[in-house]
Amino acid sequence: MTLLQRLDRLxxxxxxxVLLLIGGLGYTFDGLDGAVVAFLxxxxxxxxxxxxxxxxxxxxxxxxxxxxxxxxxxxLADRIGxxxxxxxxxxxxxxxxxxxxxxxxxxxxxxxxxxxGLGTGAESAIIAxxxxxxxxxxxxxxxxxxxxxxxxxxxxxxxxxxxFVVEGGGDGWRWxxxxxxxxxxxxxxxxxxxxxxxxxxxxxxxxxxxxTVVVRMERGVERATGRPLPAVEAPAGVVAAQxxxxxxxxxxxxxxxxxxxxxxxxxxxxxxxxxxxxxxxxYGFFSWIPTLLVDRGFTVTKSFEFSIIIxxxxxxxxxxxxWCNERFDRRRTIAAYLIGAALSAFALSQxxxxxxxxxxxxVLSFFLNGTYAGLYAYxxxxxxxxxxxxxxxxxxxxxxxxxxxxxxxxxxxYVSLGFGGVFTMVTAVLVVGVVxxxxxxxxxxxxxxxxLTETDAVHAAQEDVLGTPTVGGxxx
Numbered sequence: 001m002t003l004l005q006r007l008d009r010l011x012x013x014x015x016x017x018v019l020l021l022i023g024g025l026g027y028t029f030d031g032l033d034g035a036v037v038a039f040l041x042x043x044x045x046x047x048x049x050x051x052x053x054x055x056x057x058x059x060x061x062x063x064x065x066x067x068x069x070x071x072x073x074x075x076l077a078d079r080i081g082x083x084x085x086x087x088x089x090x091x092x093x094x095x096x097x098x099x100x101x102x103x104x105x106x107x108x109x110x111x112x113x114x115x116x117g118l119g120t121g122a123e124s125a126i127i128a129x130x131x132x133x134x135x136x137x138x139x140x141x142x143x144x145x146x147x148x149x150x151x152x153x154x155x156x157x158x159x160x161x162x163x164f165v166v167e168g169g170g171d172g173w174r175w176x177x178x179x180x181x182x183x184x185x186x187x188x189x190x191x192x193x194x195x196x197x198x199x200x201x202x203x204x205x206x207x208x209x210x211x212t213v214v215v216r217m218e219r220g221v222e223r224a225t226g227r228p229l230p231a232v233e234a235p236a237g238v239v240a241a242q243x244x245x246x247x248x249x250x251x252x253x254x255x256x257x258x259x260x261x262x263x264x265x266x267x268x269x270x271x272x273x274x275x276x277x278x279x280x281x282x283y284g285f286f287s288w289i290p291t292l293l294v295d296r297g298f299t300v301t302k303s304f305e306f307s308i309i310i311x312x313x314x315x316x317x318x319x320x321x322x323w324c325n326e327r328f329d330r331r332r333t334i335a336a337y338l339i340g341a342a343l344s345a346f347a348l349s350q351x352x353x354x355x356x357x358x359x360x361x362x363v364l365s366f367f368l369n370g371t372y373a374g375l376y377a378y379x380x381x382x383x384x385x386x387x388x389x390x391x392x393x394x395x396x397x398x399x400x401x402x403x404x405x406x407x408x409x410x411x412x413x414y415v416s417l418g419f420g421g422v423f424t425m426v427t428a429v430l431v432v433g434v435v436x437x438x439x440x441x442x443x444x445x446x447x448x449x450x451x452l453t454e455t456d457a458v459h460a461a462q463e464d465v466l467g468t469p470t471v472g473g474x475x476x
Contacts, residue, residue, distance in 0.1 A: 002340055003036035003202065003210055003214050003449075004198070004199065004202070004206075004450065005196055006114070006214055006232070007134070007136075007217060007266065008079045008232075009136065009229065009230050009232045009322050010135060010136060010137045010217060010218065010221045010229065010230075011136070011221065011230065012143065013137050013214075013216050013220070014220060014223075014224035015220035015221055015223035015224065016134065016135060016143070017133055018193070019131055020131070020185075022194060023127045023130070023131050023147055023150075023358050024146075024147055024150030025150065025183070025234050026090065026150075026183070026186065026187060027124065027126075027127060027148065027150040027151045027154065027250075027433075028150045028151070028153045028157070029154060029180065029186075029347055030093075030120050030123060030151065030154065031150070031151035031152070031153070031155050031158070032123045032154035032155070032158050032161075032180050033062075033093065033097055033116065033154070033180045034062055034066075034117075034120060034154075035154060035155040035159070035164070035311075036158040036176055037058065037059060037061075037062055037113065037275070038059070038161075038162075038307075039158060039159070039161065039162025039166045039167075039173075039176070039307070040173040040176065040177070041055055041058060041059065043166055043172065043173040044058065044106075044109065044173060046195045047173075050106060053361060054106060054441055055407040056409075056412065057284070057408065058106075058110060058407070060403070060404045060408050061109075061113035061117065061401070062113050062116065062117035062120065063279075063283060063400045064117060064404055065113070065114040065115055065116060065117025065118035065119075065121060065125070066115050066117040066118070066121030066400045066403070067121065067400035067401065067404065068118050068120065069089065069117065069119060069120065069121030069122035069123075069125070070123065070124070070125035070393040070394070070396040070397040071119035071252075071393055071394055071397040072118075072122060072125070072393075072402065073085050073089060073122030073123070073125050073126050073389070073393050074125055074389045074390035074391070074392060074393020074394055075249075075251070075252060075255065075387035075389075075390050075418075076385065077126050077129075077393070078200075078250055078387060078389045079249035079314070080251055080431065081197075081200060081433045082126050082129070082197050082236070082389060083130070083194050083195070083196045083197075084128065084380065085126055085277065085389075086122075086123055086126045086127060086190070086194075087123075088151075088191050088327050089120075089122035089123035089126070090119065090183060090184070090190075091119070092115075092118065092122070093116050093117075093118070093119025093122075094119070094181040094184040095119075095163055095181075096112050096113075096116035096118075096119060097116045097177050097178075097180050098122045098177070098178060098181050099115070100112035100113050100116055100177055101115075101174045101175070101177035101181075102177050109192045118274035119156075120245075121267040121396070121400065122137070125389070125397070126389060126391055126392075126393070126397045127147070128144055128147060128376045128377075128380055128392065129379075129380035129383075129388045129389050129392040129420065130197055130389070131143070131144065131147060131201040132380040132381070132388075132449070133197040133198070133258065133380075133385070133388070133449070134143055134197065134198075134217070137438050137446055137448045137451075138326070138446055139326070140377065140381070141322070141325030141326040141329075141330055141444075142322050142325055143322075143377075144321060144322075144325075144373075144376050144380070145319075145321055145323075145325045145373035145374065145376065146318070146322040146373075146376035147248045147320055147372045147376065148322075148372050148375075148377075149318030149369075149373060151314070151318070151369070152311070152317070152369060152370070153315070153316050153458055155311045155314055156179075156308070156312055156315070159307045159310075159311045160308065161176045161179060161180075162176070162307065162476070163305060163308060164373075165308075166180070172445040173337045189375045195213040195216065195217075196209070196213065197213075198210040198214050199449070200383075200385065200387045201213065203385050215219060220251065225347070225455070232384070238328050238350075240265075242372050245316045250386070251388050252357075254466060255387060255390045255391070256463050257465045258387060258439055258462060258465040258466075259387075259394065261461035261464065262419060262457075262461065263455075263457035263458050263461040264383075264458065264461060266440055267382040267383075267442060268281060268395075269440070270436055270441055270442070271375075271378070271382060271391075271395045272394075272398045272399070272418065273432070273433065273436045274334060274375055274399075274433055274436060274437055275375065275379075275395050275396060275399025275402075276401060276433055277338070277402070277429055277433030278338075278368065278371050278372060278375055278399065278402075278433065279342065279399035279400060279402040279403045280399075280402030280403065280405065280406045280426075280428045280429050281345070281368060281406070281429055281430055282368050282369075282372070282398035282403070283322065283402065284391055284406035284409070284422070284425075284426050285345075285361075285364060285365075285426065306354070306357070306358050306361070309358055309362055310361040310364075310365045311365065311393075312362075313362035313363070313365040313369075314365050314366070314369040316366060317337075317365060317366035317367060317368070317369040317370040317372045318369050318370060318372070319373075320375050321333055321337055321370030321372075322377075323374065324370075324374070325374055325445070326445055326446075328445075329359045329443050329444065329445040330374045330375075330377050330378035330441075330444050331378070331437055331438070331441035331442065331443055331444070333373075333374040334371055334374035334375060334378065334437050334441070335437045335438045335441075337366070337368075337370035337374060338371055338433045338434045338437070339434055340366070340367035340370070341364055341367035341368045341371060341430050342434065344363040344364040344366075344367055345364050345423050345424075345426045345427040346423070346424065347360040347363070347364075347426045348360035348361055348423045349390060349422075349423035349426075351425065364419070365385075371433075378416045378441075378444060379396075380392050380449075381442075381447075381449060381452055381453075382442055382444070382452065383453060384453040384454065384462065385453070387413065387467060410422045410425075411427075413425070415426070422472040423460065450464055
């Protein structure tokens with residue numbers, strides 16, 4: 001019985017839920033930091049007399065940093081470990097969120113938000129692939145979908161900060177950012193509580209450390225359940241393997257060569273497309289909705305109150321999709337929620353009254369965030385262990401091209417297209433994602449990470465890129 005078979009046979013119990021809470025709180029504060037910018041925009045725009053284009057640049061600042069942070073973090077996590085990168089990223093983003101709060105002018109604020117986004121992107125890109133390596137295949141879809149659901153709590157908190165802190169006027173927009181920096185206290189908890197991924201440790205040849213982590217998980221599950229550990233049930237025809245041992249770490253060039261090799265190009269193209277579609281639509285909607293509502297004639301207070309309702313719809317969106325991940329597969333879940341998002345985005349483009357705008361916005365919020373619950377579960381599953389963090393980080397980073405372009409494009413086209421036109425544009429983008437995942441997506445539900453990624457074709461591509469024979473999986 002391999003270490004990974006021992007790990008994968010464990011039923012979900014307290015040790016897994018502790019990991020879910022620790023990672024989920026990280027996502028809560030990541031969501032809070034990203035979402036609060038939408039509520040800062042009206043105050044910042046008024047204080048510095050900004051144009052719509054300049055407001056769009058502020059909306060794009062955090063995603064620019066996110067793109068760089070996600071790319072760097074993935075490469076570092078596959079080189080020095082998931083846990084270390086995640087903790088330093090959190091500290092970095094907290095620091096520059098505080099710097100942004102003290103910004104004296106527009107240019108300084110944009111620079112600070114870019115650097116804060118770098119930390120946010122680095123942390124967000126690591127949490128899902130890191131925790132996916134602890135969870136049994138049968139429950140991984142629900143677990144990672146529920147993990148992503150913690151983003152929704154951050155968005156709701158951001159809406160509350162907008163309503164009760166930012167909307168108060170004066171330096172409220174500064175104090176809101178100070179409050180988003182509080183998660184730095186999580187660093188002490190993480191340093192004491194989080195183990196490194198056993199899959200990463202095995203990959204680096206640190207077998208004794210991996211054994212220690214697995215034994216700790218086994219003992220924790222036994223204590224939590226009060227029952228003997230279950231026997232291993234390996235699916236018929238599946239090779240029981242450790243991840244291929246490969247000491248060389250990916251570089252940016254070798255990672256790109258592998259991700260677009262014949263064995264991986266289809267997987268990579270689908271995942272990258274989905275990240276772009278979801279993130280373009282998400283940021284196009286959430287970065288501008290408070291400002292667009294104000295421009296439609298609603299007061300700032302009423303706009304923020306509407307946003308709280310819209311953001312609350314994220315919570316059932318995420319957790320319903322987490323449930324669907326295991327019952328209908330990630331691919332079908334993503335497609336279904338993208339279709340729902342496209343229909344509700346079109347409905348929003350036709351809405352005229354306050355009631356219809358809020359209703360359509362809430363439904364769009366439900367489906368867009370449900371899409372992310374499927375996408376966060378799906379992405380780490382399609383990449384091998386040696387490049388899982390890099391592949392996930394680069395996919396997320398590519399998606400940030402959508403979040404960078406969406407606020408700026410909507411700011412530019414809003415003048416000519418109006419409220420309805422910009423959400424018709426979002427609808428068209430979402431339809432592209434539906435086609436990509438249904439036609440080219442991979443079925444992953446109930447399959448171990450090694451079953452999905454330790455194949456002859458994938459190993460051959462790895463050997464071709466790195467020039468080093470692999471060990472384990474189905475190749476010698």
